[in-house]
Amino acid sequence: MVMTKLRALACGTAAAAMLGGALPAAAETFITIGTGGQTGVYYVVGQSICRLVNREASKHGIKCTAPSTGGSIANVNAIKSGQMDMGVAQSDVQYNAYEGKGDYEGDKFDKLRCVFAVHPEPYTVVARKDAKVENFDDLKGKRVNVGNPGSGSLTTTEVVLKAKGWTMGDFALASQLKPAEQAAALGDNKVDAIIYTVGHPNGSIQEATATVDANLVNVTGPEIDKLVADNPYYAKATIPGGMYPGTDKDTQTFGVKATFVTSADTPDEVIYEVTKAVFDNFDRFKKLHPAFADLKPEEMIKEGCTAPIHAGAEKYYKEKGMM
Ligand code: GLU
Numbered sequence: 001m002v003m004t005k006l007r008a009l010a011c012g013t014a015a016a017a018m019l020g021g022a023l024p025a026a027a028e029t030f031i032t033i034g035t036g037g038q039t040g041v042y043y044v045v046g047q048s049i050c051r052l053v054n055r056e057a058s059k060h061g062i063k064c065t066a067p068s069t070g071g072s073i074a075n076v077n078a079i080k081s082g083q084m085d086m087g088v089a090q091s092d093v094q095y096n097a098y099e100g101k102g103d104y105e106g107d108k109f110d111k112l113r114c115v116f117a118v119h120p121e122p123y124t125v126v127a128r129k130d131a132k133v134e135n136f137d138d139l140k141g142k143r144v145n146v147g148n149p150g151s152g153s154l155t156t157t158e159v160v161l162k163a164k165g166w167t168m169g170d171f172a173l174a175s176q177l178k179p180a181e182q183a184a185a186l187g188d189n190k191v192d193a194i195i196y197t198v199g200h201p202n203g204s205i206q207e208a209t210a211t212v213d214a215n216l217v218n219v220t221g222p223e224i225d226k227l228v229a230d231n232p233y234y235a236k237a238t239i240p241g242g243m244y245p246g247t248d249k250d251t252q253t254f255g256v257k258a259t260f261v262t263s264a265d266t267p268d269e270v271i272y273e274v275t276k277a278v279f280d281n282f283d284r285f286k287k288l289h290p291a292f293a294d295l296k297p298e299e300m301i302k303e304g305c306t307a308p309i310h311a312g313a314e315k316y317y318k319e320k321g322m323m
Pocket of ligand 1: 070151
């Protein structure tokens with residue numbers, strides 16, 4: 001929930017009048033952005049947005065923080081319950097929450113609003129070389145870290161398993177370690193493979209492939225083709241060969257987009273300022289993580305948002321002729 005308190009200011013005439021001229025004051029607004037694990041990209045999305053917002057705090061009075069969280073589902077639920085104002089969420093999670101489908105069956109979040117889409121997130125599987133896993137189907141009977149509770153990685157894994165007619169029981173172990181723990185688990189031979197729906201390159205996969213001989217795994221086949229054909233938020237994705245040690249060839253998979261979302265209850269002025277902070281400083285934003293390098297503003301407001309665009313963001317996009 002947006003928290004506002006009065007702060008003393010040298011000017012601030014309207015507030016001063018309200019207070020009978022006693023104390024010049026203006027509103028200071030505190031906002032929180034839900035992110036993901038610290039070795040992922042969501043954490044950097046939130047930190048980057050806050051950095052740009054906080055640079056202008058003396059003008060608009062908005063102070064932003066972006067703590068680490070469990071990921072997409074945790075963020076959408078925190079926005080829904082009013083604990084957080086904004087958050088990063090996979091496009092499939094956004095779609096399901098707004099439409100009341102999948103994890104949100106019978107629990108539609110009508111007030112969910114999109115601000116913009118960010119980077120693509122391929123569904124990424126990394127296996128120890130000694131586990132001999134080339135395609136997702138080779139994971140049957142293996143020890144797999146399927147994603148932590150609250151993460152989009154876990155929900156997308158559940159979708160993949162359902163499409164294949166598998167259950168978690170088809171794995172010898174289905175652990176739910178957090179992103180920050182999974183690279184070590186792979187290196188220590190506690191699991192054969194890890195799953196992470198995440199932008200590239202990122203610290204977690206870098207760490208995993210640097211500490212143990214490991215390869216990225218293709219996630220392809222008729223069930224994946226059908227998932228992509230049937231759902232607007234899925235697309236085929238390629239992780240370029242050579243991006244991580246141990247995988248020279250391109251890896252074929254499918255994926256979603258990271259999206260930046262909020263609630264219709266978040267005030268228009270706040271979302272307007274947050275949107276402005278990102279797009280007025282877009283070159284600076286793009287440099288804050290290599291996964292942002294190819295972002296294009298026009299695409300960020302056209303692809304990945306299925307919930308309505310928040311009115312405060314729309315005001316900014318219209319002013320700039322972006323929509
Ligand atoms: N896509 C992941 C999730 O929804 C998070 C990825 C990241 O933190 O960059 O949980």
